[in-house]
Amino acid sequence: MAIFGRLLDRRTKDHIQKSVTQALGTKRSGRSGILDTLLRYIIIALLFISLIILAVLIIDIAIDGFDVLSSRLGSFLSGTLRSRSVDEGIGIQQGLVGSFWIAVFVAVFAFPIGIAAAIYLEEYAPKNRLTKFIELNIRNLAGVPSVVYGLLGLFIFVKGFDVFLLRNFKSLVGGSSLAAAGLTLSILVLPIVIITAQEALKTIPSIIKEGAYGVGATKWQVIRGQVLPYAAPGILTGTLLSMSRAIGEAAPLILLGAVTGRLGLKAGLFDFYQLQERFTAMPIIITNWTQKQGRDIGFGENAAAAIVVLLFFVLLINATAILLRNYFEKKRA
Amino acid sequence: MTTLEVKPSNDLSVDLTGKQSRRRKELFVHIVLAAAGAVSLIISILIIWSLLKEAWTFIFNVEWANVWSIGWFPRRGFYDVKTLIVATFITTGIAMAIATPLGLGAAIYLSEYASKRFRAIVKPILEILAGVPSVVIGFFALSWVAPQIVSRIGGSDGGSLMAAGIGVGILTIPLVASISEDSMRADPDSLREASSGLGARKRHTIFSVIIPASISGLVASFIVATSRAIGETMVVFLAGGAADTAIFTSSAYDGSLTMTAAMASLSSGTDSVVGEGLTFQSLFFVGLILFALTLVLNMIATRFVNKVRERY
Structure with a gap:
């Protein structure tokens, strides 16, 4: 400002000021301002339509499922698949157990392998064509439709085709079984685990690593002692999101032959023998009851109630992941 | 390193x-x-x-005459792929017609207009919508969208390609929104400041500066969402209005089977995939077409995303 004061004489300054206010004055009035406001409202409206859809979805399902959940929550959670909706014993216990085990499989197989692969790609892999190809490949795998993973599971686990060393997989998992479902969904979420873990590993400042190397740590010691603890919240967020994805996924399970009609088996939560048996899961029960509501309207209510239970778990996991991420983003910013 | x-x-x-x-x-x-x-x-x-x-x-x-015939009746040996592909394109088209404006609108608002506080509330809500499993949207499409929306615009109150397409559209809104928003936020603020400094109004800044600058990301979001819509199974399986078999149709108000729905309905209901002759193999044939189609779309999208990364 001081410079302007010295460079411009008073008359020039007044002249500039006048022309600027004139220009602004003519532009601010009239059509142009209205169009701007209109655009703003249109964009707000588009955003709010999305939010309204979400609200309608949740309210509609909550209303549909309210009767079942309020009148017989206990027997609904402990009941089993039935062929008629008026049956007293109808419930989702088998689906809850199935989905629980699928989550266990994802935690046991997809998480360690995915995180290890991410560490390899970020910290060890040489920057060459092969690494680039592997990364591109993982990104493409993440975009493969879930039914195709179902075909893969069907091919390897259920039909037991000879796949070089894997020919015994069918007898190991017991064909169309809970173990086959867990493994297939682990394969499905593996690329997501790898990508999110990689993103988390990228955030570590190099000073931290250099400091650890400087005091004589080996590569693995640096990773275990510095890199992993620093990236842990980000990795955890990614694993939680992939777990909720696996719990809600239905298409691959249908391909694998999940039981939709009657499942004789009613195993407890920790009965290991059920891993080799026929199975069902929450999304499969919902699918099946939704299809049956055309013939037997009572199934619609039960499907909505099952959705409320599934959404409770899925949204709980997602909300935890999102809050966790926001908390650490804020803390580190 | x-x-x-x-x-x-x-x-x-x-x-x-x-x-x-x-x-x-x-x-x-x-x-x-x-x-x-x-x-x-x-x-x-x-x-x-x-x-x-x-x-x-x-x-x-396979007898190729049966692959281009009247409809999809796999257990009777008629594998009309054209039926499935047309149905897939119809649902995907409807889905993108819904998800693109809504998702893009949400992205523009969050990136260009929203206050920090508003964004901190609305972004997680959109992420919640992204986390809703597709079976749930399928149920919603069949039991709410079909009777409340589709039946009012000339369709039936049961399942149809229109109901399924709207469901898939709802499913892909958050995907379009998040990728588009990321790419618009990647535009440096100096672009916005320069534009305002020249006296441009907000709408000119958005349409003449921000959107052209982030066009690769926007195209990528569209392609990724299209690929996701093509591969989406449960919504079209539940709300598509056809079970097991489908006669060729090009009307969105009819029920039909998309590629994914055909695969799902072929393997559900029975103990395993059984049927005359090549039924089991037909599953993998359709799967191969689906895989190839989505792979090509994803590779194109990756190209566009990399373009954004190179620039800034």
Whole structure:
């Protein structure tokens, strides 16, 4: 400002000021301002339509499922698949157990392998064509439709085709079984685990690593002692999101032959023998009851109630992941 | 990635390579991690191999007149792929017609207008919508969208391609919104400031500066969402209005089977995929088409995303 004061004489300054206010004055009035406001409202409206859809979805399902959940929550959670909706014993216990085990499989197989692969790609892999190809490949795998993973599971686990060393997989998992479902969904979420873990590993400042190397740590010691603890919240967020994805996924399970009609088996939560048996899961029960509501309207209510239970778990996991991420983003910013 | 490499040399009195056990452990860890890195390659090979092997059998044994006929009746030997592809394009088209404006609108608002506080509330809500499983949207499409929306615009109150398409659209809104928003926020603020400094209004800044600058990301979001819509199974399976079989139709108000819905309905209901002759193989043939289509779309999208990364 001081410079302007010295460079411009008073008359020039007044002249500039006048022309600027004139220009602004003519532009601010009239059509142009209205169009701007209109655009703003249109964009707000588009955003709010999305939010309204979400609200309608949740309210509609909550209303549909309210009767079942309020009148017989206990027997609904402990009941089993039935062929008629008026049956007293109808419930989702088998689906809850199935989905629980699928989550266990994802935690046991997809998480360690995915995180290890991410560490390899970020910290060890040489920057060459092969690494680039592997990364591109993982990104493409993440975009493969879930039914195709179902075909893969069907091919390897259920039909037991000879796949070089894997020919015994069918007898190991017991064909169309809970173990086959867990493994297939682990394969499905593996690329997501790898990508999110990689993103988390990228955030570590190099000073931290250099400091650890400087005091004589080996590569693995640096990773275990510095890199992993620093990236842990980000990795955890990614694993939680992939777990909720696996719990809600239905298409691959249908391909694998999940039981939709009657499942004789009613195993407890920790009965290991059920891993080799026929199975069902929450999304499969919902699918099946939704299809049956055309013939037997009572199934619609039960499907909505099952959705409320599934959404409770899925949204709980997602909300935890999102809050966790926001908390650490804020803390580190 | 700073690695410290110290070679043993005769000049030093101490051997800096460390204890042998320590080096052995490092090597072991390296091998284990590399093996985990290779798992993704094995999965890809297995997917392609399983699809090709069964699809090959189908291609060489099927009567091709039945692959281009009146409809999809796999258990009777009629595998009209055209029925499935047209139905897939119809649902995908409807879905994108819904998801593109809504998702883009949400992205523009969050990136260009919203206050920090508003954004902090609305962004997680959109992420919640992204986390809703597709079976749930399928149920919603069949039990709310069909009777409340589709029946009012001339369709039936049961399942139809229109209801399924709207459902898939709802499912892909958050995807379009998040990728578009990311790419618009990647535009440096200096662009916005320069534009305002020249006296441009907000709408000119958005349409003449921000959107052209982030066009690669916006195109990528559209393509990724399209690929997701093509591969979406549960919504079209539940709300598509056809079970097991479908006659060729090009009307969105009819029920029909998309590629994914055909695969799902072929394997549900019975103990396993059974049927006359090539039914099982037809599953993998359709799967191969679906895989190829989505793969090509995803590769194109990756190209566009990389363009954004290169620029800023």
